[in-house]
Amino acid sequence: MDRYLELLQNALDAVVGIDVDQRIIFWNYQAEQTFGWKSGEVLGKDMAMIIVPEGFRDGHRRGMAHYLETGEGPILNRRIEVPALKKDGTQFSCELTVTVMKQE
Incomplete structure (x- = not known):
C-alpha cells in the first residue's frame, strides 16, 4: 500500500472515496467504525444508497450531477453538517x- 493510502487508511476521521459514478472506491477503518459497514x-x-438517508438522496444526486456538469459545487472544500445513515438504519x-481529487 503506498504511504498516502496508508495515511488515509489510518486517519482518525472517516474517509470515504467515490468515483464519478458515485461508487465507493475507498473506505477506511474509521468509516467502518462510524457507519458500521466493513469496507x-x-x-x-x-454511496447514496449506503450512507445518505432516503429523503436526501435526490438532492445529493442533483448536487453531484451539477458538479460533474459545471465543476462547481456549493459544498466543495467547506466543512458542513449533514444527516447520514449507519448500517442499522440509525440516522445521525x-x-x-x-x-x-482528480486522477492522473
Whole structure:
C-alpha cells in the first residue's frame, strides 16, 4: 500500500472515496467504525444508497450531477453538517468536507 493510502487508511476521521459514478472506491477503518459497514461490504456500491438517508438522496444526486456538469459545487472544500445513515438504519448528524481529487 503506498504511504498516502496508508495515511488515509489510518486517519482518525472517516474517509470515504467515490468515483464519478458515485461508487465507493475507498473506505477506511474509521468509516467502518462510524457507519458500521466493513469496507468489503460497501466497495463498488452506490454511496447514496449506503450512507445518505432516503429523503436526501435526490438532492445529493442533483448536487453531484451539477458538479460533474459545471465543476462547481456549493459544498466543495467547506466543512458542513449533514444527516447520514449507519448500517442499522440509525440516522445521525455527520460533519464532512468534500474535496475533489482528480486522477492522473
